[in-house]
Amino acid sequence: MTERHVLLEMRGVSRVHGHGPTEVRALSGVDLRVAEGELVAVMGQSGSGKSTLLNLAGGLDTPTAGEVEVEGAALTGRSVAGRAALRRRSIGYVFQDLNLIPTLTAAENVSLPLELDGVRRSKARKDAIHSLADVAMADLADRFPDEMSGGQQQRVAIARALVGPRRLLLADEPTGALDSETGEAILAVLRKRVDRGAAGLLVTHEARHAAWADRVVFLRDGVVVDTTDASSDTSAALAAGGPRHL
Amino acid sequence: MSIRQGLLALLSEQPMYGAQLRSEFERRTGGTWPLNVGQVYTTLGRLQRDGLVEAAGDADDEGRITYGLTEAGRGEVATWFTTTVDRESDPRDELTIKLALGVTLPGVDIVAIIQAQRAATVAHLQDLTRLKRDALAGGDLPWELVLERSIFTAEAQVRWLDHVESRVRRAAAAASATVPVADVDHEMQESRA
Numbered sequence: 001m002t003e004r005h006v007l008l009e010m011r012g013v014s015r016v017h018g019h020g021p022t023e024v025r026a027l028s029g030v031d032l033r034v035a036e037g038e039l040v041a042v043m044g045q046s047g048s049g050k051s052t053l054l055n056l057a058g059g060l061d062t063p064t065a066g067e068v069e070v071e072g073a074a075l076t077g078r079s080v081a082g083r084a085a086l087r088r089r090s091i092g093y094v095f096q097d098l099n100l101i102p103t104l105t106a107a108e109n110v111s112l113p114l115e116l117d118g119v120r121r122s123k124a125r126k127d128a129i130h131s132l133a134d135v136a137m138a139d140l141a142d143r144f145p146d147e148m149s150g151g152q153q154q155r156v157a158i159a160r161a162l163v164g165p166r167r168l169l170l171a172d173e174p175t176g177a178l179d180s181e182t183g184e185a186i187l188a189v190l191r192k193r194v195d196r197g198a199a200g201l202l203v204t205h206e207a208r209h210a211a212w213a214d215r216v217v218f219l220r221d222g223v224v225v226d227t228t229d230a231s232s233d234t235s236a237a238l239a240a241g242g243p244r245h246l
Numbered sequence: 247m248s249i250r251q252g253l254l255a256l257l258s259e260q261p262m263y264g265a266q267l268r269s270e271f272e273r274r275t276g277g278t279w280p281l282n283v284g285q286v287y288t289t290l291g292r293l294q295r296d297g298l299v300e301a302a303g304d305a306d307d308e309g310r311i312t313y314g315l316t317e318a319g320r321g322e323v324a325t326w327f328t329t330t331v332d333r334e335s336d337p338r339d340e341l342t343i344k345l346a347l348g349v350t351l352p353g354v355d356i357v358a359i360i361q362a363q364r365a366a367t368v369a370h371l372q373d374l375t376r377l378k379r380d381a382l383a384g385g386d387l388p389w390e391l392v393l394e395r396s397i398f399t400a401e402a403q404v405r406w407l408d409h410v411e412s413r414v415r416r417a418a419a420a421a422s423a424t425v426p427v428a429d430v431d432h433e434m435q436e437s438r439a
Contacts, residue, residue, distance in 0.1 A: 043368070045408060191379070207404035208397060211371035218365060225361055228369040 004035035006072075007090075007168045007199035008057055013066035015052050015222075026052040027222040029066070036167065039191060039200040041210035044219035050203045051172065053219065057201055058091050058170045059083040070168060088117050091168045092161025096176035098153040100145040100160075106132060107141040110160045119164065131159040134196065135189050151182035155189055162198050169193070169200045175209055187212040248340045249281065250289055251326045254298060254315065255347045258323045261302040261314035264290060275346045279339070298322055327354055330366040341403075345410060356414055364407045371400045 015027040027049045034040045044050050055061040056068055059075045062083075068075040070090045075083055092113075100109045111128035115121060132138045135155040145153055154174060161169050171190065175183030183206075191212050194200045202213060210216045218226040249271075256262065256270050264286045271281055290313055293299040298319035302312040315323070327348060331340045341363060348354045374397050381390040 045412065188379075188382075205408075206401075207368055207371055208375075208401045210368060211375040211397075213372070216365075216368050216372065218361065218368075220357075220361070226365040228365050228372065 004037055006033050006035045007070065008032070008034040008201060009067075009069040010053075010057065011067045011069075013053075013056055013063045013068060015049075015056060015061065016064045025222050027056065027063075030219075030222075030224055032057075032217065032224075034168070034199045034201055036197060036199055037195060038215070039194045039202060039213045041202045041204055041213035041216045042219060043204065043207070043210050043216055045205070047221075048219040049222040050219055052222070054170050054172055054201065054203050058093065059087050088113065090166055091170060092163070092166045094154070094157045094161050094169065094171040094174045096173040098145075098150060098157060098177060100153055100156055102145050105142050105144055106137060106148070106156045106159075109145070109156055110163050113160065114164050117164075124164075127164050128159070131163040132156065134162070134193055135159045149182070150178050151185055154178065154186050158186075158189060158193060162193060167198045169198055171200060171202045173204055174202070175204070175206070183209065248279075248343050249285065250293065251322075251340075252343050252347060253286065253289055254293065254319055254323050255326065255351065257299060257313060257315045258320060259351055261312045263306075263310040263312045265310070267313075274350050275343050279343065293319070327359060328362075330363055349414060357411060360407050360411045360414075364404055367400050367403050367407070371397060371404070374400065 010030055010032040013027060013030045013032075014025070017024045017026060030049075030053060032040070032053075042050050042053055052061065056063050057070075059068070059070070059078075063076060066076070070086055073086055073090075075086060078086065100106075101112070104112065107125060107128045110131055111121075111124035114124035114127055119127070129138055129141055132141050135158050137152065137155045137159060140148060140152060140156075143152075145156075148156070154177075157174075158169070161171075169190070174190070175186050178186060187209050190200060190202070200213075202210070204210050214229065216228045217224055218228075252271055252275070253267055256267055256274075262270065264283055267290075268281050268283050268286045271286075272279070290299060294301075294313070296318075297316055299313045300316050302314040305311050327344065331344070344359065345356065348356045348359055374393055378390060378393045378397065381387075381393060
């Protein structure tokens with residue numbers, strides 16, 4: 001298999017708040033790579049450093065040590081404006097609270113980041129429809145958020161996160177506001193979207209949702225304590241028929 | 247299997263005779279697994295045969311023999327605590343007993359045991375989820391439901407492990423917080439003097 005393009009690379013990343021006796025180590029020496037086609041989940045209890053990790057990966061915060069690269073470009077060491085430019089070009093976010101702009105249609109919500117970046121309206125609209133089609137939402141392109149279910153709104157948010165050239169998706173508890181079955185459907189959409197050529201970093205406290213990832217990284221007190229892979233051997237053996245032992 | 251491992255774990259703390267082992271086992275596992283003393287002695291006999299325990303001296307006045315661990319027995323206890331539970335062998339009971347005993351014994355890194363088990367269970371969940379994706383794609387509803395049953399069980403285990411870890415960490419924090427309080431008392435007495 002050929003080496004896949006690494007979209008996010010974190011090397012020895014630490015984040016310390018304050019100093020001296022009040023110092024809080026939110027993250028310590030984290031190494032993490034997410035390649036195209038990969039969905040990586042981060043699990044850990046509250047205060048384990050999950051959100052800090054996601055904020056550093058997205059350039060919303062800067063590490064006190066270590067390096068963060070997005071599509072091969074260093075996020076660390078850039079000015080605030082430089083980080084913002086890299087974010088707009090490469091990174092999309094999905095949050096728990098379905099934060100679409102209520103006065104814009106689905107297509108307008110998705111095309112907005114492109115228009116803000118100077119893309120012509122007609123081209124932005126075309127890219128938005130394309131991105132909505134990727135999450136099976138093209139039919140509802142002209143609906144407003146209050147005319148859609150929570151699950152549909154979250155699909156639109158995923159389309160917005162990965163519209164145009166952006167290929168790194170950072171998701172913070174994206175199923176938190178949804179019922180169990182709808183949450184599961186969102187994971188299926190996220191998974192499919194990543195398989196089609198994106199990279200996803202998913203923060204969740206739900207094991208059932210983390211299990212959709214290729215790798216699960218466990219954080220405790222700001223340190224990566226474990227990483228699991230889905231063992232394709234077991235899957236193959238189980239899928240090969242015969243008695244279906246679980 | 248867990249009775250055997252449970253008795254060995256108890257003996258890692260101190261040598262005991264059969265009736266003591268029985269009451270300690272029941273006390274520390276919250277009485278979820280009542281044992282009769284015959285089971286305990288049968289198990290001790292097998293453990294002695296396998297070279298994992300030995301008589302720690304002669305019988306006392308009441309004819310009771312105290313058993314202690316051999317070197318091999320200590321190795322067996324260490325292995326049990328550092329090996330994840332096989333899903334096929336009724337994981338709930340063995341894991342419950344392992345954690346219940348683990349929190350009462352000195353020198354057991356309970357948080358590390360919980361994490362190892364959580365990682366193993368999440369890896370299993372990943373496998374189940376891959377199979378479920380195939381089942382969904384193929385429209386195989388009965389298989390999907392069977393898989394869901396295992397997914398719910400594994401998910402519940404992870405949630406329970408999360409809870410146990412929080413509880414254990416809170417208990418540890420409370421225990422360490424009592425030390426400074428004692429120091430403060432001491433300092434106050436000194437300042438009064």
